[in-house]
Amino acid sequence: MGEGGSATHLALVGPTASGKSALGLEVARALGDVEIVSIDSMQIYRGMDVGTAKPTRAERERVPHHMVDVADPWEDWSVARFQAAAREAVTEIEARGKRALLLGGTGLYVQAVVDDLRFPGEDLDRRADLAARVATPDGLAAAYRELEAVDPVAASRIEPANSRRVVRALEVIGTTGKPFSSFGPGVQARGPTALPVSMVGVWLPRAVLADRIAQRFAVMREAGLVEEVRALAAEPRGWSRTARQAIGYKEVLAHLDGGAPDLEAAFDAAVRRTRAFSRRQRMWFRRDPRITWFGAPENSCAVLPALLAWWCR
RNA sequence: GGCCGGGUAGCUCAGUCGGCAGAGCACACGCCUGAAAAGCGUGGGGUCACCGGAUCGACGCCGGUCCCGGCCA
Numbered sequence: 001m002g003e004g005g006s007a008t009h010l011a012l013v014g015p016t017a018s019g020k021s022a023l024g025l026e027v028a029r030a031l032g033d034v035e036i037v038s039i040d041s042m043q044i045y046r047g048m049d050v051g052t053a054k055p056t057r058a059e060r061e062r063v064p065h066h067m068v069d070v071a072d073p074w075e076d077w078s079v080a081r082f083q084a085a086a087r088e089a090v091t092e093i094e095a096r097g098k099r100a101l102l103l104g105g106t107g108l109y110v111q112a113v114v115d116d117l118r119f120p121g122e123d124l125d126r127r128a129d130l131a132a133r134v135a136t137p138d139g140l141a142a143a144y145r146e147l148e149a150v151d152p153v154a155a156s157r158i159e160p161a162n163s164r165r166v167v168r169a170l171e172v173i174g175t176t177g178k179p180f181s182s183f184g185p186g187v188q189a190r191g192p193t194a195l196p197v198s199m200v201g202v203w204l205p206r207a208v209l210a211d212r213i214a215q216r217f218a219v220m221r222e223a224g225l226v227e228e229v230r231a232l233a234a235e236p237r238g239w240s241r242t243a244r245q246a247i248g249y250k251e252v253l254a255h256l257d258g259g260a261p262d263l264e265a266a267f268d269a270a271v272r273r274t275r276a277f278s279r280r281q282r283m284w285f286r287r288d289p290r291i292t293w294f295g296a297p298e299n300s301c302a303v304l305p306a307l308l309a310w311w312c313r
Numbered sequence: 314g315g316c317c318g319g320g321u322a323g324c325u326c327a328g329u330c331g332g333c334a335g336a337g338c339a340c341a342c343g344c345c346u347g348a349a350a351a352g353c354g355u356g357g358g359g360u361c362a363c364c365g366g367a368u369c370g371a372c373g374c375c376g377g378u379c380c381c382g383g384c385c386a
Contacts, residue, residue, distance in 0.1 A: 016350075041348090041349065041350065042350060052350085076348075077347095077348085078347040078348070078349095079346070079348090080346090080347040081347080082347095083347090105350085106349065106350075107349075108345090108349050109349075111346085112346080112347095117346055118346080119346060120346085120347075121347075122347050127347095157344080157346095158344085158345065159344065159345080159353055159354050160353095160354090161354065162344080162345070162352060162353040162354080163353085164345090164348075164351080164352045164353080165344095165345055165346095165353075168345095168347075168348095169346095172346090172347090183346070184346060186345085186346075187344095187345070187346060188344085240348095242348055242351080245349095245350065245351060246350055247350045248350085272338080272339075274350080275339090275340095276339095276350095277350050277351095279340095279341090280349085280350090281350090283342085283343065283344085284345095284349090287343095
């Protein structure tokens, strides 16, 4: 049976370079009553265009896009911020009598929009102190033991070597006085979605995906990725911690800064990191039982008819 | 042709005085609620170029062969 036809909103997820953006555009065109909400941690940044494979101006004129170009490159960003802004976008779409098509590959962001994840506030000073404490192996071990004592449930979800997650858990416990685990069952728990949505995923064979990733970087290089990075690096207001870690940008920046890797090596590194990212995306999405998968041998657009049949039942 | 350096995991390379073969990357399987294009765990992988020798025991020492790089002719 499935509730594909009864749900109002749609979500289309999948690994990077799978062609889901093009597919999403076709879906939007065919359905006519949807607006796209990009679920992408990097397309939010203005000026980061070629390296994020951002939809073109023409594409955005054809179908309304949200959560694209909503931040400046010198702003730090976060899941919580994304969640609030994306939900607002969805509400506005509903008010227009339309449906949202959530389109993207940032797993945690998708879940933040679709599920009722509540993010306890942050305390950057406390976080910095904890980060300093955890900088040595002994300090990290001690911090983890403390977490085990104060919040065994959270400790069981976090691996002892994962200093960043240990710090965050202790930060929340320190500021709220409540266990980190009391803020939710964890990302692995998946009940019915809070937002009424029908979720679909697209996949391609890994070898095809690897080819597409390599090809896409070659195209981005032609399209001026290096010049884009140079401009962002020269921006007097800076380039935020979250923005500058974007794949491709980070590697090219390292080349421009230190010159250490030659440009060829920088792009090779970016390709490798994208493949690793793609693997993490696969891991994240495939354990979500609410996603219905559609596969194609070469190009995601091949699944369009099946996808429309599924969503129009 | 002579001299010097090198040949170890798919790739780049460590390997102390001879004592069960190592790291990073790649790959695979997983984890993670305010950095998520981030962060983290586990795993599979080897005729240590080849042949012979001394030794209880060789990636390591001795002799030879083959490849690669550099210098000299």
